[in-house]
Amino acid sequence: MFYREAGQFKTSYQSDQAMFPILQDRIGMAVILAVAFIVVPLTANDFFLTSIMIPFLVFSLAAIGLNVLTGFCGQLSLGTGAFMGVGAYAAYKLTTIFPDVNVVLFVLISGFFSAGIGAIFGLPSLRIKGLYLAVTTLAAQFFLEWCFIRIPWLYNDNASGAIEVPKREMFGVIVSGAEATPLARYFVVLGITVFIAFLIANVLRGRIGRSWMMIRDMDIAAELMGIRPLQTKLMAFAVSSYICGVAGAMMVFFWLNAAEPSSYSINLSFQILFMVILGGLGSLSGAFLGAAFIWILPVMLKFIPSAIGLEIGAETVEHLTFMVVGGLIIFFLIVEPHGFARLWQIAKQKLRVWPFPY
Amino acid sequence: MNAIVTNEGLPTSEPVTQREVLLKVDNVSLSFGGVKAITDISLDIQKGEIRAIIGPNGAGKTSMLNVINGFYHPQEGTITWRGEERRKMKPYEAASQGIARTFQNVALFKGMTTLDNIMSGRSLKMKKNFFWQLLWRGPAEQEEIEHRRRVEDIIDFLEIQAIRKTPVGKLPYGLQKRVELGRALAMEPELLLLDEPMAGMNLEEKEDMSRFILDVNQEFGTTIALIEHDMGVVMDLSDRVVVLDYGKKIADGPPEEVQASQAVIDAYLGVSH
Numbered sequence: 001m002f003y004r005e006a007g008q009f010k011t012s013y014q015s016d017q018a019m020f021p022i023l024q025d026r027i028g029m030a031v032i033l034a035v036a037f038i039v040v041p042l043t044a045n046d047f048f049l050t051s052i053m054i055p056f057l058v059f060s061l062a063a064i065g066l067n068v069l070t071g072f073c074g075q076l077s078l079g080t081g082a083f084m085g086v087g088a089y090a091a092y093k094l095t096t097i098f099p100d101v102n103v104v105l106f107v108l109i110s111g112f113f114s115a116g117i118g119a120i121f122g123l124p125s126l127r128i129k130g131l132y133l134a135v136t137t138l139a140a141q142f143f144l145e146w147c148f149i150r151i152p153w154l155y156n157d158n159a160s161g162a163i164e165v166p167k168r169e170m171f172g173v174i175v176s177g178a179e180a181t182p183l184a185r186y187f188v189v190l191g192i193t194v195f196i197a198f199l200i201a202n203v204l205r206g207r208i209g210r211s212w213m214m215i216r217d218m219d220i221a222a223e224l225m226g227i228r229p230l231q232t233k234l235m236a237f238a239v240s241s242y243i244c245g246v247a248g249a250m251m252v253f254f255w256l257n258a259a260e261p262s263s264y265s266i267n268l269s270f271q272i273l274f275m276v277i278l279g280g281l282g283s284l285s286g287a288f289l290g291a292a293f294i295w296i297l298p299v300m301l302k303f304i305p306s307a308i309g310l311e312i313g314a315e316t317v318e319h320l321t322f323m324v325v326g327g328l329i330i331f332f333l334i335v336e337p338h339g340f341a342r343l344w345q346i347a348k349q350k351l352r353v354w355p356f357p358y
Numbered sequence: 359m360n361a362i363v364t365n366e367g368l369p370t371s372e373p374v375t376q377r378e379v380l381l382k383v384d385n386v387s388l389s390f391g392g393v394k395a396i397t398d399i400s401l402d403i404q405k406g407e408i409r410a411i412i413g414p415n416g417a418g419k420t421s422m423l424n425v426i427n428g429f430y431h432p433q434e435g436t437i438t439w440r441g442e443e444r445r446k447m448k449p450y451e452a453a454s455q456g457i458a459r460t461f462q463n464v465a466l467f468k469g470m471t472t473l474d475n476i477m478s479g480r481s482l483k484m485k486k487n488f489f490w491q492l493l494w495r496g497p498a499e500q501e502e503i504e505h506r507r508r509v510e511d512i513i514d515f516l517e518i519q520a521i522r523k524t525p526v527g528k529l530p531y532g533l534q535k536r537v538e539l540g541r542a543l544a545m546e547p548e549l550l551l552l553d554e555p556m557a558g559m560n561l562e563e564k565e566d567m568s569r570f571i572l573d574v575n576q577e578f579g580t581t582i583a584l585i586e587h588d589m590g591v592v593m594d595l596s597d598r599v600v601v602l603d604y605g606k607k608i609a610d611g612p613p614e615e616v617q618a619s620q621a622v623i624d625a626y627l628g629v630s631h
Binding site: 012013014017199202203205206207208209210211213214216217218220221222223224225226227228229235282 | 427429448449450452453454458459461465466467468469470474477478479481482484486488491492493494498499501502503506507510541545
């Protein structure tokens with residue numbers, strides 16, 4: 001009744017293949033963007049921005065990056081954390097070598113470094129598939145982490161072995177370093193995430209996105225239809241690593257302020273992979289939903305006991321959160337193995353035919 | 359619709375034997391280790407004809423198709439495509455030369471819609487690079503619409519308008535086969551290889567598919583090589599038939615001739631030893 005495309009006639013292919021062909025979707029998207037750009041900045045406090053929204057957006061972007069590779073091109077990867085690290089270290093090196101250049105530009109450029117490295121580690125994908133490929137990408141994870149620890153040039157010989165983000169301004173506003181306001185950081189992170197998500201949505205609905213999905217669904221048929229497997233897979237690796245690299249750079253510049261090699265460990269790779277699987281492989285909205293579930297839910301859960309007046313120790317809350325989140329992950333994977341994105345699709349389908357069952 | 363249903367491509371009355379040879383396979387042998395899949399086979403496919411390849415199970419028919427579209431590389435023999443001897447090539451190169459095929463067990467892209475599946479057949483003809491794709495507005499969108507138009511013609515031709523936006527994994531088998539034919543047609547191939555296009559279909563679906571194959575051949579002038587087990591279909595559709603058995607060619611010629619050949623009858627029915 002509320003969500004129905006009946007009566008919305010398409011008279012051109014252009015309008016039929018628009019990103020949001022249904023009016024209600026366009027309205028919904030506009031509302032989400034309005035909330036993100038206007039309502040949240042006006043109402044949110046610093047805690048909400050730095051502990052919830054900024055990490056959520058960073059993880060969403062990383063999940064989009066992994067989704068390009070795993071969800072759309074079908075190549076399993078466990079090197080996400082390392083590729084994010086490459087972006088972070090590249091952006092750090094660039095901004096310490098050229099302190100006067102706009103830091104946002106460097107965050108976007110740093111993605112190219114991780115794209116290059118990602119493409120190199122994607123080379124085995126021509127011969128190796130599935131879980132075995134995941135194991136070879138583990139090599140990337142361990143090798144790059146080793147580099148972050150053992151090559152002092154990467155962290156400017158800092159005694160602590162960590163990278164510390166210097167103060168940087170953009171158009172007179174401090175956006176990175178300890179003095180930057182959460183609001184300024186939030187706007188930069190939101191801007192970059194929305195911008196990249198929009199561009200990648202364009203790629204995914206065109207020829208290149210289709211060629212990735214062809215490789216994912218049936219690589220032999222794709223090859224017989226003129227798709228070059230190596231180029232296509234390497235491109236997916238490069239694009240995916242670019243996005244992950246930007247997310248990694250944002251993570252240290254606009255959220256953590258400082259990062260050590262262990263920030264980009266295998267744990268991060270797994271966290272992103274869970275977001276992608278739980279959100280839904282092959283869906284951009286799924287990347288946001290998955291990131292929200294894995295990041296925001298535990299933070300929220302920690303406040304429930306104190307909010308309803310229960311006196312529980314901090315560690316107990318921590319442990320309870322682990323148990324509840326773990327249980328919910330299992331529950332949702334049983335209910336819908338294809339993730340939140342599919343649940344949302346089913347909900348839309350039900351709305352479409354409501355009040356009838358089908 | 360109207361772009362498709364013109365009679366321009368109808369074959370003229372020239373005799374079959376005088377047509378130009380599109381693809382020629384000479385003395386090809388293919389083996390996997392000690393297993394000889396194809397032994398010294400020569401055959402040609404003429405422009406505009408429907409050529410059937412038949413034979414009992416394991417005769418090497420599918421291997422033959424795989425050799426033609428570059429998936430297998432024969433150890434011996436040569437393949438001549440439009441008068442030029444073909445070097446060892448990758449399947450995607452064969453695709454860019456105008457060879458398309460369908461598969462015995464449907465090989466559609468299951469996660470994609472019918473429309474996207476058929477659009478994927480246009481991949482080779484779409485050229486706009488990554489940066490235009492990022493922008494979408496402008497050249498990439500124009501190109502997409504241009505190819506969408508061609509794809510919609512094929513959708514009309516195969517009468518699958520209603521399932522345009524359905525993911526192909528949800529479609530019944532007969533329709534999947536039809537979508538697969540559409541995907542191959544979207545490549546606008548010179549030579550279309552059909553591997554058992556009618557396997558597992560009921561009579562009505564077979565009739566539909568036969569009609570589509572004939573229409574493709576006559577209206578677009580596409581040369582077709584098909585493997586099929588339904589002899590009625592083979593005899594009715596094809597201009598010439600080649601029969602394989604145990605990787606060897608045992609007969610080649612017009613359907614009636616092949617039907618009467620003693621070697622073929624023996625291969626299918628068996629002989630007393």
